[in-house]
C-alpha cells in the first residue's frame with residue numbers, strides 16, 4: 398500500500414504540494430492527472446524518497462519513507478520500479494546493460510543467462526525488437542527510449558510501479574501496448590501502481606481510481622464514473638479540455654485508417 | 656551615509672559565504688565517510704574501476720610525458736644559463752633531478768591531470784545528475800557511491816602515482832639529454848651530481864605528494880560533479896569549478912606537504 402499523509406513541499410516561495418492525501422491500495426492502479434507544472438513528478442518522487450517532504454508522511458509497504466536509513470531505503474526501492482518522465486537512461490551503457498541494472502536481485506543480476514532472457518522478455522513486453530539490446534540510448538528514438546526505460550523499471554519484477562507519463566511521446570499503437578502492459582502487470586502479478594499521465598483516455602482504461610492534482614492539492618479522487626459525474630468545475634475544466642483533445646485525436650486516428 | 660548599507664551588505668555576504676563553505680565542508684566530509692563505507696561493496700566498484708583505470712591511464716600518459724619532457728628540457732637550459740662558469744657542471748645533474756622529482760614532475764602532472772581527469776569526472780557526473788541518471792540509479796536501490804564515485808576515485812589512486820613516476824623519470828631523461836647536448840656535461844658528471852644531492856627521502860616525498868594529488872584531482876571533481884545543479888550551464892559551472900578547486904588545492908597541499916616533510 399502507498400499512502401501519502403498530508404504531504405507538503407515547497408521550493409523557496411513555490412508551494413508545490415500543500416497537504417496532499419492519497420492512498421493506493423495493494424493491487425490497485427491510481428492515475429494521477431493534473432495540469433503541467435502542478436507537481437505530479439514531485440509527488441511521485443516523494444514516494445521513492447528522491448525528494449524529502451517539508452511535512453507530512455509517505456508510507457510505502459508499511460514503511461515511513463522519509464525516516465528510512467539509506468540501507469532500508471535502498472532495499473525498499475529495489476521493490477519499486479520508477480519510470481522517469483525523461484527516461485533517464487544511462488547513456489554510456491547499452492540498452493542491455495541499462496535493463497540489466499534494473500534487475501535488482503543481486504543473485505539474478507550476476508547470472509548472465511538469466512539476465513539475457515529477462516532483458517529479451519522485458520523488451521518484448523514493451524514491443525521492442527531484441528536487436529535493440531545492443532544499441533546505445535543516443536541511437537534510439539524518443540519513443541523507443543521511453544519504452545526502454547519502462548523495460549528497465551519492470552526488469553526487477555517490482556511490487557510497486559510508478560510511471561511518470563509512460564505514454565507521452567508514443568504513437569497510439571505503442572501507447573496502447575504500454576497501457577495494456579500496465580493493465581496486465583496489475584491483473585497478473587498484482588502490481589500496485591501510480592500512473593502520472595496527460596492521456597485521459599489511457600487513465601480511464603488502466604486506472605481503478607483517478608486523482609486530480611490541482612493547485613497543490615488533490616482536488617478530486619474516485620473511480621472513473623465518480624470523476625465523470627463530479628460537479629467540481631475544476632474537474633470539468635480539466636477533463637473536458639482533455640476529452641475534447643481525445644475526441645479530436647481519435648477522429649484523426651480514424652481518418653488515417655481510411 | 657553610504658557606509659552603513661555597504662557594511663551590512665558586506666556582513667551579509669560574508670555570512671552567506673561562511674554558511675556555504677560550512678555546508679560544503681559538511682557534505683564533503685559526509686561523502687568521504689560514505690565512500691569509505693562503500694569500500695565493502697567491492698563486487699560493484701572493482702570491475703568498473705578497472706575499466707576507468709585503463710581509460711584514464713592510457714589516455715593521460717601522453718600529455719603527462721609531454722609536459723614533463725618539456726619541463727625537464729627547460730630546467731636543463733635554465734640551469735645552464737644561470738650556473739655556467741660559476742659552479743662546477745655536475746651541479747646541473749643534481750638540480751635537474753631534484754627539481755623534477757621534488758616539484759615539477761608531481762605538480763605539473765597534477766595540474767594537467769586536474770584538467771584532464773578532474774574536468775572529465777565532473778562533467779560526466781554533472782551530466783548524469785542533471786539528466787536524472789543518478790536519481791535513476793538510486794531509484795533502482797543502487798548506490799551512486801559504489802557505482803559511480805568509488806570506481807573513479809580508486810582508478811585515479813591506482814593510475815596517477817605511476818603516471819607521476821613516469822613523468823619524473825621522463826623529465827629527468829629529457830633534462831639529461833638536453834644538458835649533454837647544450838652544456839656538454841658528461842654522463843659521469845651528471846650521475847655524480849644527481850647522486851651527490853639525492854636522498855632516498857626525496858622519492859618518498861614525491862610519491863606521497865603524488866598520492867595526495869591523485870586524491871585531489873579525483874575526489875574534488877567527483878564531489879562537485881555529483882552535486883551539480885541546473886542543466887547544461889550547471890555542468891559547465893561544475894567542470895570549471897572542479898578544475899579550479901583541484902588546482903588550488905594541489906598548490907596548497909604542495910606547500911603544506913613540503914613544509915611538513917622537508918621544512
Ligand SMILES: Nc1ncnc2c1ncn2[C@@H]1O[C@H](COP(=O)(O)OP(=O)(O)OP(=O)(O)O)[C@@H](O)[C@H]1O
Pocket residue numbers: 408411413431432433434435436437438439440482
Ligand atoms: N528540484 C526542484 N527545484 C525547484 N523547483 C522544482 C524542482 N522540481 C520541481 N520544481 C517545481 O515544482 C513544480 C512542479 O514540478 P513537476 O515537475 O512536479 O510538474 P509536473 O506536474 O510533473 O509537470 P509536467 O506535467 O509538465 O511534467 C514546478 O513549478 C517546478 O518548477
Ligand SMILES: [Mg+2]
Pocket residue numbers: 437438439482561
Ligand atoms: Mg512531470
